[in-house]
Amino acid sequence: MKLEDAIFNWLQMKIVSDARTDDGAATETLQFFETILTEDHKLDHYVVDRTDDHAYYIQYTQEGRQLELKYDRELAEKLLSDINSNPKYN
Template structure:
């Protein structure tokens, strides 16, 4: 899995896990993507650094160097919106 894809997937499920703290499947999935990021891509210190009107700003370290990845807010929040819109999951 490409680094950018893993970061995007982690962000989406992190947003879901934050919004649904009792959702163990969301927490497990978040941990799975974090494991991919740490083991396969050498990422550490990953966090959502900032959220503005249009972007999520992810900060992390790779090979000891600080990095920034920006992801459109609308895309990042789409999974949670899809879950909330489906009565099967509420």
Template sequence: MKLQDALFNWLQIRLVAEARPDDNAAKETESFFAEVLRDDHRLTDVRIASTDDTMVHVRYVHEGKTKTQMFDKEHAEQLLHDINANPKYND
């Protein structure tokens, strides 16, 4: 999995896990993507650094250097919106 894809997938599920603290599937999926980032891409300290009106800034450390990747906020939040809109996941 490419780094950009892994970061975006981690971000989407991280937003779900934060918004739905009792959702164990979200927590497990977030752990999976965190493992991919750590083991496959050698990233550490991956976190959401900030959010503004249009972007989510993800900060991480790679080979001792801190880097920031920005993602479209609306796109990043889409999975959470889809889950919340589906009654099957909101019992």
């Protein structure tokens, strides 16, 4: 899995997990992507640095370099929106 995809998947699950604190599956999936980020991509640190009306900004440290990626807010929040709109999960 490419780093950008792994961070995006982690971000989506972070959003879901933060919004649905009692959702064990969301927490497990978040931990799965955290393992990918630390073990496969050797990230030392990754965090949602900030958000604005249009994007999420993720800061991460890889091999001693601090970097940043930007993701579209609507796309990042789509998974949570899809889950919330499905009565099976509510």
